[in-house]
Amino acid sequence: MTDLAELTDxxxxxxxxxxxxPGVRARAxxxxxxxxxEFVAAVRAEPFDPAPGHRIGAELVDLRMSAPPVIGTxxxxxxxxxxxxxxxxxxxxxxILALLDRLTTGFVAAQRDAAVRxxxxxxxxxxxxxxxxxxxxxxxxxxxxxxxxxxxLPNEQHLRKSLAELAGxxxxxxxxxxxxxxxxxxxxxxxxxxxxxxxxxxxxRPLGVLAHPADDLFAVLVTAxxxxxDLIKVADQALRLLAGPFPVDxxxxxxxxxxxxxxxxxxxxxxxxxxxxARLALRWARQDQRGPALFDPARAEEERRxxxxxxxxPGALERGEFTxxxxxxxxxxxxxxxxxxxxxxxxxxxDREPLPPHQFIQVAERTGLIRPLGRRLLEQACRQGAAWxxxxxxxxxxxxxxxxxxxxxxxxxxxxxxxxxxxRLQLEITETAxxxxxRSVLGALGALGVRxxxxxxxxxxxxxxxxxxxxxxxxxxxxxxxxxxxxxGVLRHIIGACHELGLTVTAEGxxxxxxxxxxxxxxxxxxxxxxxxxxxxxxxGR
Amino acid sequence: xxxxxxxxxxxxDIEVPDASRVYDYALGGVHNFAVDREFWHRAEKIFPDARxxxxxxxxxxxxxxxxxxxRGVRQFLDxxxxxxxxxxxxxxxxxxxxxxxxxxxxxxxIAVQQSRSLLTGNPYARVIEGDLREPDSxxxxxxVLDLFDFSEPVAVxxxxxxxxxxxxxxxAGILRRLGEPLVSGSHLVISHLGPDATPEGRAAxxxxxxxxxxxxxxxxxxxxxxxxxxxxxxxxxxxPGVVRATDWRxxxxxxxxxxxxxxxxxxxxxxxA
Numbered sequence: 123m124t125d126l127a128e129l130t131d132x133x134x135x136x137x138x139x140x141x142x143x144p145g146v147r148a149r150a151x152x153x154x155x156x157x158x159x160e161f162v163a164a165v166r167a168e169p170f171d172p173a174p175g176h177r178i179g180a181e182l183v184d185l186r187m188s189a190p191p192v193i194g195t196x197x198x199x200x201x202x203x204x205x206x207x208x209x210x211x212x213x214x215x216x217x218i219l220a221l222l223d224r225l226t227t228g229f230v231a232a233q234r235d236a237a238v239r240x241x242x243x244x245x246x247x248x249x250x251x252x253x254x255x256x257x258x259x260x261x262x263x264x265x266x267x268x269x270x271x272x273x274x275l276p277n278e279q280h281l282r283k284s285l286a287e288l289a290g291x292x293x294x295x296x297x298x299x300x301x302x303x304x305x306x307x308x309x310x311x312x313x314x315x316x317x318x319x320x321x322x323x324x325x326x327r328p329l330g331v332l333a334h335p336a337d338d339l340f341a342v343l344v345t346a347x348x349x350x351x352d353l354i355k356v357a358d359q360a361l362r363l364l365a366g367p368f369p370v371d372x373x374x375x376x377x378x379x380x381x382x383x384x385x386x387x388x389x390x391x392x393x394x395x396x397x398x399x400a401r402l403a404l405r406w407a408r409q410d411q412r413g414p415a416l417f418d419p420a421r422a423e424e425e426r427r428x429x430x431x432x433x434x435x436p437g438a439l440e441r442g443e444f445t446x447x448x449x450x451x452x453x454x455x456x457x458x459x460x461x462x463x464x465x466x467x468x469x470x471x472x473d474r475e476p477l478p479p480h481q482f483i484q485v486a487e488r489t490g491l492i493r494p495l496g497r498r499l500l501e502q503a504c505r506q507g508a509a510w511x512x513x514x515x516x517x518x519x520x521x522x523x524x525x526x527x528x529x530x531x532x533x534x535x536x537x538x539x540x541x542x543x544x545x546r547l548q549l550e551i552t553e554t555a556x557x558x559x560x561r562s563v564l565g566a567l568g569a570l571g572v573r574x575x576x577x578x579x580x581x582x583x584x585x586x587x588x589x590x591x592x593x594x595x596x597x598x599x600x601x602x603x604x605x606x607x608x609x610x611g612v613l614r615h616i617i618g619a620c621h622e623l624g625l626t627v628t629a630e631g632x633x634x635x636x637x638x639x640x641x642x643x644x645x646x647x648x649x650x651x652x653x654x655x656x657x658x659x660x661x662x663g664r
Numbered sequence: 665x666x667x668x669x670x671x672x673x674x675x676x677d678i679e680v681p682d683a684s685r686v687y688d689y690a691l692g693g694v695h696n697f698a699v700d701r702e703f704w705h706r707a708e709k710i711f712p713d714a715r716x717x718x719x720x721x722x723x724x725x726x727x728x729x730x731x732x733x734x735r736g737v738r739q740f741l742d743x744x745x746x747x748x749x750x751x752x753x754x755x756x757x758x759x760x761x762x763x764x765x766x767x768x769x770x771x772x773x774i775a776v777q778q779s780r781s782l783l784t785g786n787p788y789a790r791v792i793e794g795d796l797r798e799p800d801s802x803x804x805x806x807x808v809l810d811l812f813d814f815s816e817p818v819a820v821x822x823x824x825x826x827x828x829x830x831x832x833x834x835x836a837g838i839l840r841r842l843g844e845p846l847v848s849g850s851h852l853v854i855s856h857l858g859p860d861a862t863p864e865g866r867a868a869x870x871x872x873x874x875x876x877x878x879x880x881x882x883x884x885x886x887x888x889x890x891x892x893x894x895x896x897x898x899x900x901x902x903x904p905g906v907v908r909a910t911d912w913r914x915x916x917x918x919x920x921x922x923x924x925x926x927x928x929x930x931x932x933x934x935x936x937a
Contacts, residue, residue: 135920138918138921141691141692141719142691142692142718142719142722142723144722144726144755145726145756146726146730146915146917147915147917147918148915148917151917186692188692189692236694237694240693240694240695241694243695243778243781243782244695244774244778246781247774247777247778247780247781248774248777250777250780250781251773251774251776251777254773255773
């Protein structure tokens with residue numbers, strides 16, 4: 123067997139020269155020695171079977187003696203020197219060659235399997251790697267999509283997501299709006315604007331879960347609140363935190379912030395509603411300028427109603443849904459009907475009762491629709507009035523209409539077309555500070571021969587002195603004056619003063635015979651109110 | 665991609681040779697591409713000993729791990745482990761102790777993924793993606809903290825990887841940082857390309873080095889003194905010091921292998937505090 127040991131040593135040397143042999147050499151030698159003994163056993167087996175050659179070839183690859191020269195060394199060594207060691211006869215040589223033939227096949231097949239496995243492996247690894255790269259990208263993208271690049275805070279989309287994922291209990295959402303941020307960036311540039319935002323974010327950080335839904339808008343999400351007070355405290359704290367100046371690049375920037383708040387149970391709340399309602403509250407805070415504004419469902423409903431009306435109004439005007447009711451104006455001395463006040467009504471299809479003016483005139487003023495609407499109503503009133511000889515037709519004029527440069531021409535045109543004598547038209551103008559700015563318009567209207575009445579006199583802004591310069595013929599006293607006997611002295615003085623200024627006086631809102639009697643006694647000229655006649659589509663009795 | 669290999673999906677760059685794949689091929693591995701094999705053939709043509717150097721390196725790695733396990737080291741941090749090819753550290757270490765811990769670290773995400781699939785089912789051998797130039801991100805990686813007990817010695821292996829770190833990246837500082845959290849009795853294992861013995865050899869070596877300039881990982885050749893200087897005072901060189909890979913405590917069986925001057929190796933032990 124020494125020959126076999128020597129042969130093993132030579133085999134190992136050849137294999138080690140061919141390629142790297144992992145592990146301890148002694149172990150490699152033992153493994154090769156085992157293979158050699160198997161090989162010899164196969165040569166000697168009866169009946170002879172060359173199959174073990176295949177396994178021995180594969181085993182070499184398994185031992186990682188897989189470099190291509192290994193097979194050459196093996197064939198060369200075993201074919202050349204094994205016969206001398208175990209029997210140099212023709213049969214032995216034939217058997218050795220047959221086994222080597224199979225050994226080569228086994229080696230190559232195993233080598234190929236290993237290469238294919240490696241290819242599959244590298245392929246799978248790459249695929250897995252690629253998938254993880256994609257997932258990473260997706261995460262980054264999501265980070266980018268859900269966060270603001272300037273402050274790194276969650277953006278509106280992220281905030282919406284968080285709000286949609288709220289579990290339960292009560293939650294407060296605080297929106298902080300920076301006032302005039304746009305102006306600031308226009309003046310200082312966007313870089314400084316962005317730095318200011320970062321500084322704002324840093325200051326707000328202690329408040330809790332922050333988001334940054336828009337340039338000038340920050341949000342604080344407060345969970346597990348017990349009521350609105352919890353959130354109001356956070357809002358107060360936020361406003362305090364933002365009160366100090368922000369040093370940005372040598373500028374000392376001051377920020378005015380408004381706070382809109384929503385606080386309520388999560389259950390039963392539309393997730394999309396949070397941000398909407400908080401924005402609404404923030405708008406109220408801006409409008410009212412009175413500190414943090416808490417969302418109020420009733421106020422929101424009222425706003426929604428106004429918006430609906432505003433949207434309906436142009437169509438309603440075209441469809442002729444706006445009509446007039448007329449309320450009698452009576453001379454208090456004898457109860458004689460001297461005229462009517464035309465009062466706007468909106469008969470919406472489907473409504474049983476028409477809407478009174480206080481429910482839609484303000485809306486029309488805000489949208490500007492008051493101009494065509496006012497014109498239409500004025501024309502209606504004048505046309506109707508022309509059919510009621512001798513009566514004064516008193517029509518309300520909005521301050522917004524006073525701003526319309528075409529107003530005087532419109533009035534003249536309407537008088538002309540309807541045939542109503544100018545002297546029978548009275549325009550009622552509510553006493554506001556604004557009215558005084560349209561002195562020339564009032565003068566021009568007066569010059570048309572139209573009577574001008576100062577509506578709601580005593581609630582507004584004018585001093586008696588101001589009135590002297592304006593062409594008013596009539597003062598309509600606010601109904602408030604009729605409440606309470608203690609005002610009687612004041613009332614007497616006002617009526618007297620009006621008379622001194624050449625104004626006739628009408629008292630509105632007379633609801634009782636007693637009030638009528640008092641006013642008559644105080645020298646008030648005319649009266650109006652439920653006691654003297656309700657508004658109606660036509661004239662009911664004289 | 666100019667050439668389609670069918671099973672190679674988009675994303676893997678098979679147009680540029682990769683050091684770990686080239687090394688794999690040099691050792692007789694099959695995890696490599698045509699570009700890697702071609703690169704190696706060119707390198708070998710210029711520097712015929714290249715294959716022997718790679719092999720000597722790998723053989724040293726095996727001896728080093730066996731030597732360390734014999735001295736009771738049971739935790740191995742193999743940085744720059746490359747493609748999981750022949751004679752992996754965990755195979756050697758876990759032969760001595762099936763619970764020996766091995767953490768492979770490589771900069772190439774594909775090598776990392778391949779190692780991961782190879783190590784499936786082995787609770788004590790793991791792999792992370794990491795860059796030797798950022799030692800803290802390796803040392804304080806969650807998986808490393810999870811796998812290793814830093815109150816016990818750790819062997820940090822930087823085998824055939826430091827010569828890819830240029831001086832500007834402060835290899836000495838990197839080794840110092842890697843050594844800092846280790847207890848005494850821990851070891852640094854280094855193998856590094858050194859200059860060839862003859863002027864002709866050095867000229868050939870320089871041409872091969874220039875070849876590596878075209879890969880993502882250019883090579884820096886350092887002398888034995890320079891390699892020794894990379895090791896800080898906290899560590900002392902284990903006998904026989906910085907020597908040729910084939911001369912480091914050779915296996916008597918390997919005594920006949922040709923000596924390889926350009927593979928310099930050393931093991932250093934962290935001094936007692």
